[in-house]
Amino acid sequence: MRIAFASDDENETTRAVVEALAAAGHEIVRPGDAGNWPDLGRFVGQAVVDGRADYGVVMCWTGTGTAIAANKVPGVRAALAWDPWIAKGARLWNDANVLAMSLKRLAPDVAVEVLQAFLDTAEPDPDEAANIAAIERP
Numbered sequence: 001m002r003i004a005f006a007s008d009d010e011n012e013t014t015r016a017v018v019e020a021l022a023a024a025g026h027e028i029v030r031p032g033d034a035g036n037w038p039d040l041g042r043f044v045g046q047a048v049v050d051g052r053a054d055y056g057v058v059m060c061w062t063g064t065g066t067a068i069a070a071n072k073v074p075g076v077r078a079a080l081a082w083d084p085w086i087a088k089g090a091r092l093w094n095d096a097n098v099l100a101m102s103l104k105r106l107a108p109d110v111a112v113e114v115l116q117a118f119l120d121t122a123e124p125d126p127d128e129a130a131n132i133a134a135i136e137r138p
């Protein structure tokens, strides 16, 4: 798959996520220039909505700022996740199309497990279709 990825800082955790994406054979879509977390979140959200990426992954110290910025792009459903169950639920019950993670609070192996749970959950629960559609209402 094509995965848009941006992080406003780099450490062992962000490197582990990028390495896991590459090792799984995903094409990684990255912003050309480094930017602040609002621009990076927006970049990833826009890449998903434009169809340049199938899913997005955003990281910042908390994960919250890039998630909020990505969610400002109409059509983005960015979810902050800190364990695999939350990430799987975000796909199943929210049809999240952007995963947000804290680069400060997740150990590298945990971040990779969260990423894999997110990407391995292909289809949302059909029972949630009405709720997911309702998110788009202004």
Ligand SMILES: O=C(CO)[C@H](O)[C@H](O)COP(=O)(O)O
Pocket: 008, 009, 036, 037, 060, 061, 062, 063, 064, 065, 066
């Ligand atoms: O977690 C974040 C936003 O939610 C940022 O990573 C954190 O605030 C640091 O940003 P900056 O370097 O621009 O001060």
